[in-house]
Every structure is written in C-alpha cells, then in structure tokens.
Amino acid sequence: MNAILRPALSIVGLFTLLLGLAAPIAFTGAAGLVFPVQAGGSLIGRDGRVVGSALLGQDFTAARYFHPRPSATTEADPEQEGATRPAPYNAAASAASQLGPTSAALKDAVAQRVAALGGGPVPADAVTASGSGLDPHISPENAAQQIRRVAEARGLPEARVAALVQQHTQGREFGILGEPRVNVLALNLALDGAR
C-alpha cells in the first residue's frame, strides 16, 4: 500500500506547492511589473477616484450619456431572504439571462425594449442582454441611434457627438477578428470632457 500512497501524496503535495503557490505567485509578481495596468484590472481614474475598468461595462440611464446594452445581473434583495432583484452591471456577480429561444419572458422583454426605443428596426445588441451582463461595448449602429438624444440633452451639435462616436469606434482587431464596437465608458468619459 505504501508503494502507492507515498508517491500519490508526495506528488500531489509537491505539485500543489509548485503549481498552486510558487508558479502563480512568481507569475503574479512578474505580471505586475511588466503589465501593471492590465494585471491590476485596467482601472480608470478621474480626479483621483476610480470610476471603473476599461474592460467592464457600467450602467448609464441619464439621457446625456450613451446607454449600454441591457444587463441581466442581479443583487441580493434586502427585503426578501434568498431572493434577488435586478441590478444591471453588478460586476460583483456576472450573469446572463439564460432564457431560452422560446421563452415568453425573453420575448416580452425584447418587445418592451423595442417599444422603449420607438419601434423597429433596432440593432440586436440594443435589446438583448449580454453573456456576462458586463459587456463594455455597443455596436456602432446602436451608438448611432443614440446620438440625437445625447446631443439634445447636452446641448451639443449632433455633428460633434457623431464625431466623438466615430473617434471611439474600434474596428475589427487586426482588420479581421471580432466585430466593430464602441466602448461606452470611454465614449461617455470623452463626452464629459467635450465642449
């Protein structure tokens, strides 16, 4: 029995030290030195305060900001033990709706969102929740539909807002991978700085 137990325990123990502590600790140290921003979560500061991460979406509801996609994240409901309530862009608990294609709840939600945007056709990303609930991006078509609202709320010329959207539209990576997109937080930060 010892012929099996001793190697099993010592190999699993040694690998836990090597792969579970030594390697990740050394790796973390090196990553922090070489890529301090990314390793720390790509945090964005403004006036000495952290306003979010460049990679995580956050909720915007005011007319003067571009709005992100719907989000299915929730938080604990303080009024009911064990229950949750909607809390869009709660980054402490990423989540998707997980509703199926024949879900009546999903169909109703999409119908309401389409109606709230004034009817179709609307870009799909504007009326569906993302996989993470934290999607930082919207499609350029989605952004284009919001330009008039944002310009009116801020008293800026539409062309000025459109130019900012254009400036913050990222193309496919290396011209081929993924989809064109607009980072909502970056665009809204630029709007706050615009005159």
Place this chain on the structure above:
Amino acid sequence: MTSLGWAQIALVLAAILAAAIPLARYIAAVAAGRVTFLAPVERAFYAAGGIDPARGMGWRGYTLAMLAANAAGFLLLYALLRLQGVLPFNPQGFDGIPPFLAFNTAISFVTNTNWQAYSGEAAMSYLSQMAGLTVQNFLSAATGMALALAFCRAFAAGGLRDLGNFWADLVRVTLYILLPLALVVGVAFVAMGMPQTFARYAEATTLEGAAQTVPLGPVAFQVAIKHLGTNGGGFFGTNSAHPFEGPSALATALQIWSHQVIPFAMALAFGHIVGDRRQGWALLAVMLAFVLGGTWIVYAAEAAGNPLHIALGVDPAAGNMEGKEVRFGQALVALFTATTTGASNGAVNAMFDSFTPLGGLVPLFLIQLGEVLPGGVGAGLYGMIVFVLLAVFVAGLMVGRTPEYLGKKVQAREIKLAMLAVLVLPAVILGFTAVSLVLPVAVASIQDQGPHGLSEMLYAYSSAAGNNGSAFGGLTADTPWMNTTLGIAMALGRFAYIVPMMAIAGSIAAKPKLAASTGTFPTHGPLFAGLLAGVILILGGLQFMPALALGPIAEHFLLFAGKTF
C-alpha cells in the same frame, strides 16, 4: 454567415494545425523520456515519492497509481474548499464552501469536467482558485495525457509487459508540456487585459455616481491552463464571456487555439509513437470534420437570429445576440462552441442556454458523441481509439476476417471491453436525466418551460458524464440533488470509462505485432476515416436521438411555429 466570418474560423484553425504538428513531435519525445531540461526538478519529485521512473507498470498497476493520485487530489481539494474561510489569500473574506457544493466541485475539477455550481467571483478565495482549482487543472489534464500515452504504447510493439510508469508520465507531461505552455499563454493573456493580482476587489464610483465592485484576482495564469488542459472552469461565473476572462476577440481566438492544440497534437503524437504518422492524420481528419460541421451549424443558426425577435422589429443583421458579447462576433462564438464541446473543455464565450434550438443542439450532441472530437487532452485520444477498435471490428464483420489494428489482433475480449466503455456515457446520461425528469426535487431546478426545460436537464447530465463542464446555465445546479447526482455522473463518466479502456490496453500490449499483409484493411485512408465517422455517429449518437427529438429538435419546430412557453 459572411466570408469574413469564415476567414476568422480558417485563420484560427490554421494556427492550431501549424502548432499541433511540431507539438506532436515534442509530446512523443516527452513520452519517450527524451526531454530532460528540468531533470533536477524531476528527480526531486521522484526522490520524494520513492519512485523509480524506469520501472514499467502493467495496466492494473498504472490504473491503481492513477486512481490513488486522483483520490489524493480530490481529498486535498475538498479540504481546501471547506476550509478556505480560515486560510490565507482570501481578501474578500469568503466563507468555506458548503459540503454538497464542495463535493461536486472537487469531483468536477479532479475529473477534468469543471462543471461549476458556484460563481467564482462570489464564492472562491484566491487560495482556492490557485492552490485548489488551478492545481487540479494541471493534474487532471496530465492524468488524461498520461493515460493516453500508456494506451498508445500498447500498439507500438508486440509482446509488451508494461505500459510505462504513471508517475514519470504525470511528472513529465506537467513539467515539460503543460507548465511551459501555461506560462507563455498566461503572459499573452495578461497583455490582452486579464487581471493577475492578489489585491482585493476594487471599489469604483461610476460616472453616474453609483458604486461598482470590480472583481480581481490571479486570473490569467488559471485561465491559461483552463484552456490548455481542456478543463474549462472559469475564474468568473460567466467564464470566457466575462470581459476579464475574454477581454477581446484576439483573446477568445487564443483560447480556442489553447483548448484545441494539445488534443489535435495528441492525435498526431499517436502516429509518432506507433511509428506510422498517417494513422495520426486519419484520426485528426475525422476530428476536424466534426469540428467544422459543428461550427457550420452553430454559425448558420446563430447568425440567422431568433425569428420571434425579428418579428418584433429586431434587426437580423447581427444574429441572435441574447447571451452574447458584442466584441466576439458570431463566427468566433460558433468556433469556440464547437471546439469547447468537441474537446471536452466546457469553457464558453456565450451562453448556450440562449442559443437557438439548433445552435444549442450542436454542443449537446458533440458531448454525447463521446468527447472524442477531438476530446479532452489525452481522454479524447484514448476515447477515439476505442471507437477505432469498434470500427475495425465492424469492417472485419463485413469481410469476414479477424479484425486487426496496427498489427494487433482485435478479439472478443477487447470488443466486449470497448462496448462496456462506450455504454457508460448513454447509461449515465439517460439514466440520471430520466430519473431527474420525474422527481419534483430535480424538476424544480429547471428554469425554462417546454422542450427547452428538458434540454437543460439533458445537457447537465451530458456535460457531467462527458466531463465537459459547460451548461445550459438556467438550470439551478447548486442543490443537494443536482450536486450529488452530477458529482456521481462525473466520476462514472471519467473512471468507469478508464478502467475498461486500460484493460484493453493491457490486453493489446501483450499481443504480438503482426506484419501487414495484402489482406490487412488499411486504417489511414479516406475509406477508413469515413467508416470511423459513421461508427462514432451510430454507436455514439443513436441512443440519444429520442431525447434530442423531444428537446432541441421539437423546440426548433415550435420556435418556427411561433410558440413560446
């Protein structure tokens, strides 16, 4: 579907194949003990364990050693999870994981399944993620690869008495293949934006003045091995869809590369080890055909969008976007989906539960086919060779000759054991699903009504028994019934398959290796590849057709009839 989308798919697949070819040669060299650049570390492991790496083991000794290592890993991981509340590296102050969930999670990571009934950022301390889950990501992958190497050796020569030394295989595969690759891929992931820090979660104040907690952690290193080892367990609850775990299309492409390159290389390494590279390419061709077919169906179904939503005024141009991120696009989602389920990885960059019925059928069916296309690291290769034995048996029946593979006669004992192994999956999946669909305690876990609810349950047990780990995530998995039965399904899917498979290896190894004659059925051409694909579809897939007809296929027709639930 667009040609640009297919160009993305072609580009990633080309990068995988280009790397798999040299990697296969390297894996064969590691298997033969010819790679020694970390010899002092290796020797320290052997000294601590009292191991003689040159001492070969028969199939029983090899299997027992593997089981002992996995049992030790299970107990250590279970203890770590239960005790994380009083251990260091826990800046968020998470409590210990409750018993049922810890049992499920420990089995899940030891069996390379990585089914997750918890959400990482809301439950796991950094120590549990690193010293618990990450370590098992390495060791469960190395276990699969070691077993596959032992299985390959059985075909390499005649009259073999042993299959190699399990401990030496485990240590070498980890030190020379998995760890170096994880370090390189991990650095790339950090550069692309994945966090790697021990700092506590950051508190942000959003532009509108709300509070937002930004979760952090040692993410990149764990995500690297999560893909390379075809484990799939996410650092965060929403896995590779999370912007910190899949920050860009490039990162998602590199993840696809990472969970596909070793399974493909293992198929080619088989050719090197048995001394006939064409054999490896034949297996790879079948794997690649299924991956391409699966990708095509998912891409077509998802890019077409949901007809119910299009009727409401949703622009169909972007396809079905529920549960998907803007940055990836439908093409990379489709390729990720087919590869992660074909390869027994189980990471996701979009939510399968919200896929169209046919888009969701593909990952489910690829798992049910036995996780051999290309399957998990190691596990996919030995699963594939079990199907090969059945294919040569079927061919032998047709022409009335004793079947043989690579000069080894395949006889009644091997075929009985192969059928035993192949039947584990349908017995576990259909058995547990059937019971769970009539037990109120289990039915309560289903989120969606109608056929989609059946799909959620069927998917859970398929994913567990197939050691995949992906989910139709609407299912409430963290209940005593689901945690326990899914845990048992994972253990059976892994170990009840391995024991007969290793018995086949022992029996094949001892046989003499016959020279090929004019009557030998060649096992490297398109005819054999076609036969193998047919055997996988019929023997692997047919049992599931009634269940699939009641789930995704029924839902597909109801969807286009405008029915909702």
